[in-house]
Amino acid sequence: MTDKSIESNEVEHWDIVIEPHAHLFDLKMKEVWHYRDLLLLLVRRDFVSFYKQTILGPLWFFVQPLFTTIIYTFIFNSLAAIKTDNIPAPLFYIAGITAWNYFSDCLTKTSTVFKDNSNVFGKVYFPRLIMPLSIVISNLIRFAVQMLLFIIMMAYYGYKGYAFHLNEYALLFPVLVLLMALLGLGAGMIISALTTKYRDLAFLVTFGVQLLMYTTTVVYPLSEAVKKYPKYELLFSLNPMTPIIETFRFGFFGQGSFSWMALGICSAVTLCITFFGIIIFNRVEKTFIDTV
Numbered sequence: 268m269t270d271k272s273i274e275s276n277e278v279e280h281w282d283i284v285i286e287p288h289a290h291l292f293d294l295k296m297k298e299v300w301h302y303r304d305l306l307l308l309l310v311r312r313d314f315v316s317f318y319k320q321t322i323l324g325p326l327w328f329f330v331q332p333l334f335t336t337i338i339y340t341f342i343f344n345s346l347a348a349i350k351t352d353n354i355p356a357p358l359f360y361i362a363g364i365t366a367w368n369y370f371s372d373c374l375t376k377t378s379t380v381f382k383d384n385s386n387v388f389g390k391v392y393f394p395r396l397i398m399p400l401s402i403v404i405s406n407l408i409r410f411a412v413q414m415l416l417f418i419i420m421m422a423y424y425g426y427k428g429y430a431f432h433l434n435e436y437a438l439l440f441p442v443l444v445l446l447m448a449l450l451g452l453g454a455g456m457i458i459s460a461l462t463t464k465y466r467d468l469a470f471l472v473t474f475g476v477q478l479l480m481y482t483t484t485v486v487y488p489l490s491e492a493v494k495k496y497p498k499y500e501l502l503f504s505l506n507p508m509t510p511i512i513e514t515f516r517f518g519f520f521g522q523g524s525f526s527w528m529a530l531g532i533c534s535a536v537t538l539c540i541t542f543f544g545i546i547i548f549n550r551v552e553k554t555f556i557d558t559v
Contacts, residue, residue: 377455432521453544
């Protein structure tokens with residue numbers, strides 16, 4: 268028997284065998300938990316980098332929603348005469364702006380996470396899901412600061428004599444914040460996965476988010492939209508952000524529209540988007556470095 272035939276009959280034994288063990292529906296949440304220290308470091312980095320080399324620092328979180336509220340009040344309430352469900356116009360708009368800003372920031376910043384961090388992803392391993400999660404959490408700090416402005420305005424109008432009808436639906440506030448975070452996270456990860464091959468989507472996201480805002484009840488109440496355009500009621504209701512903003516206003520002001528069914532559908536849609544967003548994100552992360 269020759270040496271070649273002997274070698275072919277030998278069985279190779281390896282000390283370590285590395286095989287892919289993750290299945291399609293593995294969300295890798297346990298692995299993310301092991302890297303929670305890195306998650307906190309990235310959140311701190313995002314928060315500190317926003318203030319770096321700025322004059323006003325954290326005050327910028329107040330400036331944008333405040334000036335936006337003033338402009339919306341002048342254009343949509345004074346000029347266009349759009350009703351605000353008997354809520355003072357500045358309060359009506361600051362509520363919608365605060366909620367919308369958090370969702371849109373999570374969506375736009377998460378949608379470019381592969382492109383923005385390709386240099387880091389190509390050098391060291393860690394669960395890629397850490398990056399979009401850090402964006403959502405760091406934006407939560409900005410949202411908290413803007414909520415402080417919202418509360419200050421509520422206190423001002425309360426001092427002026429406006430009677431608030433704060434009710435038990437305000438207790439849904441943590442649920443609404445979670446829904447906004449998950450919706451922005453899930454949709455952003457889906458777009459981020461697509462932009463690894465189709466770069467044009469990155470240019471359309473910011474523009475598309477601005478257009479999407481006008482199909483959401485940020486600058487007008489749902490009751491007014493349904494009253495003027497009843498045949499488009501289903502279209503307004505299909506926007507997942509609409510029940511969130513309407514519930515937010517209804518809980519704090521006691522005015523507006525609230526529906527358990529609409530909020531339930533919104534929650535189901537949000538969970539589906541988040542679930543499939545994580546699956547697509549985890550699948551693309553294995554090969555995206557070759558296309559970015």
